[in-house]
Structure formats: structure tokens, C-alpha cells
Amino acid sequence: MESKIATAVSQIPLSGIREMWQRAAEYESYISLGIGEPDFNTPEQISNQALQDALQGATHYTQSQGDPELLKAIQMYLHERLGEGFSTGQIVVTTGGVGGLTSFFRTVLNPGEEVLIPEPYFPPYRHHIEWVGGKAVPVQTRFENGFVPTPEALEAAITPQSKALLLNSPNNPTGAVIPGEILDNLARVVLERDLLVLSDEVYERLLFDGRTHESIRTRPGMKERTVVVHSFSKSFAMTGWRIGYAFGPEWLITPMIKVVSSTTSCAPSVSQRAGLAALQLDAEVIDGMVEEFRVRRDQTYEALKELPDVRVHKPGGTFYIFPDISQITQDSRQFALDLLKEEQVVVIPGEAFGPAGKGCLRIAFTVNQDILKEALQRIQRFIKKIS
Numbered sequence: 001m002e003s004k005i006a007t008a009v010s011q012i013p014l015s016g017i018r019e020m021w022q023r024a025a026e027y028e029s030y031i032s033l034g035i036g037e038p039d040f041n042t043p044e045q046i047s048n049q050a051l052q053d054a055l056q057g058a059t060h061y062t063q064s065q066g067d068p069e070l071l072k073a074i075q076m077y078l079h080e081r082l083g084e085g086f087s088t089g090q091i092v093v094t095t096g097g098v099g100g101l102t103s104f105f106r107t108v109l110n111p112g113e114e115v116l117i118p119e120p121y122f123p124p125y126r127h128h129i130e131w132v133g134g135k136a137v138p139v140q141t142r143f144e145n146g147f148v149p150t151p152e153a154l155e156a157a158i159t160p161q162s163k164a165l166l167l168n169s170p171n172n173p174t175g176a177v178i179p180g181e182i183l184d185n186l187a188r189v190v191l192e193r194d195l196l197v198l199s200d201e202v203y204e205r206l207l208f209d210g211r212t213h214e215s216i217r218t219r220p221g222m223k224e225r226t227v228v229v230h231s232f233s234k235s236f237a238m239t240g241w242r243i244g245y246a247f248g249p250e251w252l253i254t255p256m257i258k259v260v261s262s263t264t265s266c267a268p269s270v271s272q273r274a275g276l277a278a279l280q281l282d283a284e285v286i287d288g289m290v291e292e293f294r295v296r297r298d299q300t301y302e303a304l305k306e307l308p309d310v311r312v313h314k315p316g317g318t319f320y321i322f323p324d325i326s327q328i329t330q331d332s333r334q335f336a337l338d339l340l341k342e343e344q345v346v347v348i349p350g351e352a353f354g355p356a357g358k359g360c361l362r363i364a365f366t367v368n369q370d371i372l373k374e375a376l377q378r379i380q381r382f383i384k385k386i387s
């Protein structure tokens with residue numbers, strides 16, 4: 001019967017992330033640094049407001065584009081953050097950030113067309129592209145460049161079938177933030193090669209050391225060809241609400257709304273009310289969470305930096321760090337399995353994010369400082385033992 005499963009689905013391999021979960025379930029207790037979501041619960045004001053709204057009837061379909069009040073609030077948020085006016089026609093509310101990604105690919109890709117993606121990258125990108133008959137083409141990045149894509153690497157990956165470039169900054173899994181001058185140069189190539197851009201900015205609020213968020217969309221000629229994906233999941237600790245939005249030129253957003261209409265009808269209405277409450281939240285609540293991640297980032301970076309055979313960059317954003325352990329072993333999958341067996345700590349092998357991640361690990365600092373300290377000590381002990 002299994003042969004009846006569509007090839008595009010059956011050929012999805014067991015992801016390195018899921019494999020680690022399955023293995024970890026065999027242990028009675030373990031520390032997971034594999035989780036790609038904030039450990040904080042959604043701020044109470046958000047949940048309370050959504051609950052009140054649900055009790056008052058926010059339990060029906062909304063228009064496919066989104067709850068008009070939420071669309072207005074997003075319009076104001078973008079105006080404040082980007083210093084630029086938007087019409088609500090440039091915005092669509094989606095089911096998580098993933099809803100924005102999948103609507104974009106369904107909207108622009110014909111079979112055989114290619115999407116260029118700096119590797120390592122968030123694995124579902126590839127599945128969404130392949131499900132509509134497209135092809136994900138990696139753009140090589142290197143540890144030495146901080147895993148930031150260079151314009152030369154982008155040029156080298158372009159073919160006549162290239163349709164779009166997908167950028168993700170701040171980045172999962174590396175925590176890298178693409179510097180402004182690189183964005184300038186990538187935008188130049190995009191324009192010369194007449195590509196579209198999907199800019200996945202779901203970590204836009206999770207930036208450290210006084211950085212301000214920069215988007216390729218603001219570069220000359222980009223606004224007409226870029227869709228930006230935002231999500232409430234990471235910045236507002238709202239992963240389970242499944243709510244996000246995308247914005248861009250109306251010529252792209254209008255057909256994306258058609259896709260939303262036919263796939264999910266609309267994003268969950270009660271979650272849209274939660275999104276509205278999130279945008280009304282005092283900035284200090286978010287700043288407090290970001291500061292906690294900053295402290296943990298430093299704690300993790302310092303512990304890894306001390307290890308002689310480990311190379312590591314200090315992440316500019318997100319809650320991930322991506323050390324290179326290739327001087328200890330090339331086989332980061334086996335390393336992760338052995339670490340789990342010996343010390344009951346879950347980390348994700350870098351190759352789960354594409355071959356360019358081989359020899360690296362993704363460590364998420366999504367546990368409190370005490371647990372993180374314990375996990376880092378176990379990692380240090382394990383590395384000293386095997387090297």
C-alpha cells in the first residue's frame with residue numbers, strides 16, 4: 001500500500017531533528033537543546049485577551065486576508081518598525097510563518113523552476129518547494145564567512161530556471177545576521193538576474209548587542225519583487241497559536257490571498273485576536289525575553305569557545321548557535337547520537353540543515369540558565385573525553 005503515497009511525500013527523509021527526538025524518547029530523562037521554540041509561555045496579556053475575544057465570538061471564519069483589526073495593527077506595526085507607509089492590500093495574515101512560505105511558493109513556482117537558498121537552511125523550505133514541482137538549489141556558505149551567503153556564491157548557483165532567492169536573516173540554524181553591505185550586493189545580483197525574493201524574517205525581533213533589523217527589501221528595486229515573512233511564533237513566544245503574516249507588493253500578495261483562501265480559508269480567528277494583543281504589548285516584555293536569550297547566548301558561546309577543537313561564531317540573533325566540531329569528527333550525526341547516549345543531551349547534527357552543515361551542530365539555548373549550565377558542562381566533558 002505504501003507505493004500509493006505520493007513520491008514528493010514518501011521521499012522526504014527522516015529529518016535529523018525528528019531522528020534525535022525519536023532517539024531521545026528512549027531515555028527516561030535528558031536535556032534537550034534541540035528545541036526550536038522559546039521556552040517561555042505566551043505572555044499572559046496575550047492569552048487573556050484572546051480568551052476574552054473567543055468568549056465574545058471570535059470563533060468564526062475571518063476574511064481570507066485576515067481580521068481587519070489585525071491587518072490594521074500590522075499596518076501600523078510595519079509603519080513604526082520600517083518608517084514606511086503600507087496599504088492593507090500589501091499584507092496577508094497566515095497560519096504561522098510557514099503559511100507565508102508555502103503560499104509564496106504556490107503563488108510563484110511552476111514545475112521545474114528553481115529557488116536559490118543559502119545552505120544550511122530550515123529543512124521544510126525544500127519540501128514546500130518540491131511539493132509544487134520546484135527545485136531547491138543550495139547557495140554555498142562557509143564557516144569562515146560566518147555562514148553568510150556571498151554574491152559570488154549566489155551567482156554560481158543561478159541557472160536559466162532560477163526564479164527566486166530565499167534569504168533567512170537572522171538565521172536558523174546558524175544564528176547569523178546578514179550584514180548590510182552583503183544585502184546591498186545580493187540585491188544587485190537579484191536585480192541583474194531578475195529574481196524574486198522571499199525574505200524569511202521570522203526572527204527579526206531576536207537580535208543582540210544593539211543590532212537593528214535589516215532587510216533586503218529596503219534595497220533599491222527590491223520592494224516590487226520581495227515578499228517578507230513574519231511570524232508571531234518566535235518573537236512573542238506564540239508557536240502553538242500558528243499565526244504569522246506576509247507583506248510585499250500587491251501584485252504578489254493578492255494571488256497569495258487566493259492561495260490562503262483555498263488552503264486554510266483563513267488563519268485561526270482566535271489566534272488572530274492573540275496576534276492583535278501581541279502587537280499591543282509593551283515592548284519591554286519582548287525586550288525582557290530577548291535579554292534572557294542574550295545572556296544564554298553569551299553563556300553558551302563562552303563555554304564552547306573554551307574547547308580547543310571547537311570553532312564557533314557568536315550569533316547575532318535567534319536562539320541558536322552553530323559550532324563547528326569538524327576538527328573532532330566529520331560525523332556530527334554520530335557525535336550527536338553518542339552525546340545523547342553518554343550524557344543525555346540532545347543537540348541537532350548540522351547536516352539536518354543540508355550537506356553544508358556537516359561537521360557542525362545546532363544548539364538551541366531554549367532552556368533556563370541552570371539547565372543550560374548543566375548541559376554545557378556535559379558537552380564539555382564529552383568532548384574532552386573523545387578528543
Ligand SMILES: Cc1ncc(COP(=O)(O)O)c(C=O)c1O
Binds near residue numbers: 172
Ligand atoms: C527560519 C524559520 N522560518 C519559518 C519558521 C516557521 O515559523 P512558524 O512556527 O511561525 O510557522 C521557522 C520555525 O522554526 C523557522 O525557523
